[in-house]
Amino acid sequence: MWTWFYKLASPPHVFRVAAAFVPWLLGVAALALGYGLIDGLAIAPLDYQQGDAFRMIYVHVPSAILSLTVYTVMAAASAVALIWRIKVGHAVAAASAPIGASFTLAALVTGSLWGRPMWGTYWAWDPRLTSELILLFLYVGVMSLRSAFEDPARGDRAAALLAVVGVVNVPIVHFSVVWWNSLHQGATVVRLGAPKMPGSMLWPLLAMWLGFMLFYGAVLCMRLQGELLNRERQALWVREAIKS
Amino acid sequence: MSSGFWSMGGYARYVWPCFGFAGVVLGWNLWSARRVVAAARLRARRALEMALAEDASR
Numbered sequence: 139m140w141t142w143f144y145k146l147a148s149p150p151h152v153f154r155v156a157a158a159f160v161p162w163l164l165g166v167a168a169l170a171l172g173y174g175l176i177d178g179l180a181i182a183p184l185d186y187q188q189g190d191a192f193r194m195i196y197v198h199v200p201s202a203i204l205s206l207t208v209y210t211v212m213a214a215a216s217a218v219a220l221i222w223r224i225k226v227g228h229a230v231a232a233a234s235a236p237i238g239a240s241f242t243l244a245a246l247v248t249g250s251l252w253g254r255p256m257w258g259t260y261w262a263w264d265p266r267l268t269s270e271l272i273l274l275f276l277y278v279g280v281m282s283l284r285s286a287f288e289d290p291a292r293g294d295r296a297a298a299l300l301a302v303v304g305v306v307n308v309p310i311v312h313f314s315v316v317w318w319n320s321l322h323q324g325a326t327v328v329r330l331g332a333p334k335m336p337g338s339m340l341w342p343l344l345a346m347w348l349g350f351m352l353f354y355g356a357v358l359c360m361r362l363q364g365e366l367l368n369r370e371r372q373a374l375w376v377r378e379a380i381k382s
Numbered sequence: 383m384s385s386g387f388w389s390m391g392g393y394a395r396y397v398w399p400c401f402g403f404a405g406v407v408l409g410w411n412l413w414s415a416r417r418v419v420a421a422a423r424l425r426a427r428r429a430l431e432m433a434l435a436e437d438a439s440r
Contacts, residue, residue, distance in 0.1 A: 171408075179401075180387065190391035197404035237411055244407040251400040255393055353408060357415040364418035371429045380426045 147224045150375035153366045156359035163356035170349035177342035185339075194252040196342055200350035202245035205273060206308050208238030208354060212280070213305035216298035228294040229369060231301055232284060233361035237354060239277035246270055257321050265314035266322040273311055276304040290369075 145151045178196035185192035212234040219227025249267065250260040261267065280297045287293035315324050335343070370376050390397040 191393040194400045240407050247403050248400045251396045357411045360415035364422035367422035367426045377430050
């Protein structure tokens with residue numbers, strides 16, 4: 139029953155699975171993003187307070203959720219690699235870091251573009267914005283630490299440790315709007331109880347969310363293939379994969 | 383498309399750059415991931431060729 143789970147520690151198995159998943163993940167992500175964009179930009183009704191500016195939610199919220207999700211995946215993979223010494227864990231963490239950093243930057247930039255017309259400023263040292271900026275610094279720190287060591291194994295361990303310690307920032311980002319006074323609005327979708335949005339606005343958001351998640355899955359699988367090839371360059375399975 | 387769609391109720395200067403930046407991030411992720419895989423394949427191929435050349439010279 140657990141055979142499939144144990145196989146996740148095997149680089150050649152993960153390489154094959156990742157390669158097989160990429161076209162499917164990209165295909166479904168393109169469909170979800172296409173639907174979400176058309177519905178979100180052209181069909182969803184205006185917000186009664188924010189007008190058309192609310193449409194920025196369709197890229198800002200999925201980017202922000204992804205920034206936290208990717209960090210959680212990176213920290214979990216790092217913990218698995220540190221505790222059970224599974225090399226694939228380090229590869230998953232290394233592949234996730236640049237993706238997570240880019241979506242954290244996207245959340246900050248799209249959020250500031252939304253903040254200018256709504257709050258009157260591109261940036262404020264607000265708890266949500268500040269903790270999201272710290273998340274970006276954590277991603278950059280993890281990537282820098284990994285490449286700062288001559289011995290890749292030491293770099294992996296140091297980066298994994300920082301990733302695991304830094305995961306404490308994830309709930310701080312999420313609950314910052316509850317714990318402190320904040321310019322940022324409270325949770326609309328990811329909250330206990332029903333979402334605060336009507337279905338006509340919610341469906342395109344869920345489609346964009348799904349599209350971003352599947353897109354992350356696809357680019358993670360692609361980067362993971364690259365990481366495994368680099369790390370296992372001398373292994374027999376890599377030679378056979380390259381020959382074929 | 384009507385001009386109302388492109389003007390986004392007067393918020394076009396915020397809405398379109400917002401979607402544009404998200405598009406750039408998605409595009410960069412796809413491009414860089416493909417580049418990482420291609421570079422790793424090239425390095426692995428070179429390692430294989432060197433190993434084969436060493437075997438042949440023995």
